[in-house]
Amino acid sequence: MQKKIGNVILDYTYYKGQDLYSDGIIEDNILDIVKTGKEKDILYSSNEWPILYHLSDIRENILEWYPFCENAKTLEIGSGCGALTGLLSRKSKDVTCIELSEKRSLINAYRNQDCENITIMLGNFQDIIIKDKYDYITLIGVWEYAGLYVNDENPYLRMLEIVKKFLKKDGKIIIAIENKMGLKYWNGALEDHTSNLYSSLNDYVDDKHVRTFSKPEIEKIFKQLDINNYAFYYPVPDYKLPDVVYSDEILPKPGAERNYRKDYNACRMYNFYDATASDQICQDSMYPYFSNSFLIITGEKNTKNYFQKYNRCRKENLRIKTEIYEENERIFIRKKALNEPSKKHIIQLKNNEKIWIGCLPALKYIEGKLEDDEYITQYIEGIDLDTLFYEYRNDADLFVQKYCYFIDTYLRPLNEDLVPFSMSDQFISIFGNNAPLNEVSLKITNIDLIFSNLRLTKDSQLYCFDYEWIYDFSIPYDYVLWRNATQLYSKYMVYLRSKLSLGEFLKSVGIHLDNIPIYNEMERNFANSVFGINDKENYLQNYRKIAINQTIKFS
Template sequence: MTENKKVEQIGKIKLDLTLYPGQDLYCDGAIEDELLELVKTYPKEEFPRLIEEKKSWPVLYHLSPLRENIVDWIPMKSGVKVLEVGSGCGAITGALSRKAGELTCVELSKKRSLINAYRNQSCENVTIHVGNFADIEPNLPRDYDYICLIGVFEYGQSYIQGEHPYETFLKTLLKHLAPEGRLIIAIENKYGLKYFAGCQEDHLGTYFGGIENYKPGDGVRTFGRRGLEKIFEACDVQDYSFYYPYPDYKFMTKLYSDAYLPGKGELSQNICNYDRDRMVLFDETRAFDGVIEEELFSVFANSYLVVLGQAPEVKYVKYSNDRAPEYQIRTQISEDAKGQILVTKHPLSEEALEHIRSLEAAYCGLRQRYEGSGLLVNRCELCQEEGQLWASFEYVPGVPLGELLDRCLKKNDLEGFYGLFREYVKRIGYNSDYPVSDFDMVFSNILVQGDTWTLIDYEWTFGKEVAPAELAYRAVHCYLMEDPGRESLDLERMKKELGITDEQAREYQEQEIEFQKFVTGQRKAMSQIRELVGGRVLTPVKWMEHDLAGGDVLRMQVYEDKGEGYSEERSYFVPEAYRSEHWIETELTVDRQVRMLRIDPAMDSCVVKIHELTWNGTPVPVKGRKMMVTNGRVANDKSVIFATQDPNINLRVGELPGQEQNKLKVRMEVRRIPKDMAEDLAASVKKLI
């Protein structure tokens, strides 16, 4: 055991610095300073507001309450002993503390541990050991009921030296498990569909880094399912269960398992690039549908959560906590030891208790309204045990109505589609003057088995009449919003089917906006936060189509004059100069004999903004005519308007200090505009060079 312990107390949390080496071996600098100040100043309840105000990826990533979803669902008995390796800034520490009797954290960085301690200072069962895992590990107990590695296992080769660092890391951790303990690993799937679709590798920030099997020295490595299984087998682990967090483990909203896989049309929340730019190479929702159809979801899921040890009873989880506190709940499907399937809804906050209680009354009201209609209402019963309240429902077999409608659209069976839709309108419109209505009668909330239609979710039930046409129009609106592939549906015909005017449709859409504000408590949804925080969404197919339609006008051509003037023979195209539709970024090699260099940024009228022009690392002076001459009209020192299909920028490189081989770095933004518009703009600008 280690003598002379050095322990600090922050609130109720113990910070054990006994094995801290004295300095942080990694640090995000000013970002961590800002995070520390925020958690010192504001309570957790203020974090959602701060995320919206700061519009910062690190603030979102470290402070979002949705980060807790990845462990919140794990069934832990009262008093369990938990180890969290790589606890970072404490994104999940609070959730583990609430579930555990005793929680031990291990974290290399003192600054991050301070952030963790201050944000969770009311937790009285937490000790954070600061230092290198290899130094701390020998002194850790060997009877943990749970060991959690959330976004940590991929760094195994950084923790452990040797030929097989991941196997060694896992074997070391397993020694600290109690006999019936479980080890939890959350990790990105190296072959996650999002990476094929154009997301950058999460850790390296490179396109296809994991798919291309990483490079030596990358310092991090994720795995496909089989890769993880090989590691488990090498460590003699036979008992493990795979779960599939969606859209990934960081901001999980749904958790699937091999016992409960997603259905077609369910995986539509795919644009989640909060941290960096991404490409969209194909429609992920449709691709996922094919993956599901071919039973390959376990191969292409974006993330894995693996439970080593006895499998939990939970088979599926859906989180609805991107909402106001009074409506934050978790829905889960479990299977008990007798094989009975249970569907339950749980409050995620004290404020949400009343929302759960209201479900029983909603069931009673809807059952009375729809008795004899052909629309069954899934039975709800309130349960309470050890001070915990939840709502229990029957597990109902069947196919979601939305999937049946999709099948009709896929076969172009419009008669079948409208037949189902009319049946839906008839059933939900039954007894319409009864003062109880489920506002959320969307197609995914109705399961169909033969002639049996069952409403399985009625969370948004109100004690008032709502016109069936309004409920049906909202269902159609949500159906179209979920999947752009359904845009072939004739909305005008749907409105005629329902007898809805354009004015009523606009009114219903405005009501939907207000309803969403009601649900979120005026907070921004994660999709809106992505717009504030996230990177660009780039569509290469559109660039290609644009190039083809424009006759290859977005090409950069370079001419060299070595004293004999310009000529086509002494020119060349730079194939990869355009990094995206509007951006040139390239480095040219220019030998000493070149006196003048001409760059044609495009083959059409355009506006060019020069972001960088350096010669051997030194900026080229572009103001005045001394070094740069152009056939365009300069709007300012960096922007040039070209009202010609032969735009060019000429540089007197022979007058710049040089060497045998010189490097000219070029970064330009190029925007094509019609020639007449370019002429009008050029005429309004005084020519400067």
């Protein structure tokens, strides 16, 4: 039996009339939402985890970057409510979904009803007769449930064994799964499937049918199945709502990961400082073992896609992604629009580059090129300046000394390049009508001269490589330095604050303390210009759950 919703075909041939997996009554609400096309309105106003998980387009970040082959045939096992089905439809010639739940399949069909290449087969994938061979088979949040639905004494190995039979000769299995040894589980997060503390760390001794794995365990299973080529990726904060995807070629450095309170599905007690533990793991090159999640793609060994970062929680016309990739044995950085309105923002990067280069003579600048609405620059080998400061984290005096050295050496403008600050209509439209008096400005200002956007090479050249927020009107340069100092201090606050408060740090590096309330107001207005009034598009904050800190205090 088949029926159609829009262009989507639902095939009931193997459906047994009972949904074995559900989030409960919330799925009825989601079905009503997608029928009426109000996904975005509900997403921005709700605080319920199932709404976020099923309806947010952040889910697409896990595979949006991946280059599917031309005319791909894709099998999506466990398609759920279709969070990724639409993406797969855009990347594939043909998509076949397998889903246990009729209700989830209906949600999927309604939200993707305009797609002409989707068939949803209802039923347990082990019962469904699959005659085709596929270029890609996805198991996104599915493999861990094999113990519930696959009849075998080793259901996890058996599931992959079955899946392999449906692959074309050069086909790929794409798996996203939590890491059994993920740092969040050590630090008080409930296990995603059992909702208990430490289930995975205790090897699921009381949970027989759901299981995740460490990286070595996955590699052992692959070896048993004669899967020899595969690539691991590391989505952050996890595969469900990633904003960054690392690879073994580019892994996070100390100071990069700050995931405190990125908890959206359950309340959490933190046992220790997340930042310090993450920094040490990165410093010791142990990140792949403690990553919260894995994305694994079989059939490839050496990836050309090193790094992905997404900015989806912005206004529509500012949503872009940043990629680091290899091509012809060279490494590049590419910024690309995530939608049609944001293409103008990408084009503006080249314009910004032209007016900004040379404004601070001590800096080096990267020149990029526009190709098909993409802005591409060379990748510079070196260390990001904020990462360098990990070395000074436990010595407040040295931290201040080194900070002042880099500001004075590279970011201090020449007097002849400064002009008196004057408030303009352009300034007011972005930063508001409150600004400090008697300040000076560059003629062209890059307000995002933070240390994470500056890279130091072995020969002590400091490169500026981000041209996103550059303005050709007057802005107090002291505000630029305040942003720089505040963001660096916040990154290493856990190490510094018992020895040096933020106010003391700002004073010691020459920031005018009387201006700080004004700068905070300017920063809020700037954030509104990027994320919408009251950070409307930055809706993730609505979903944050309560955090309790055991024996430690966070400011």
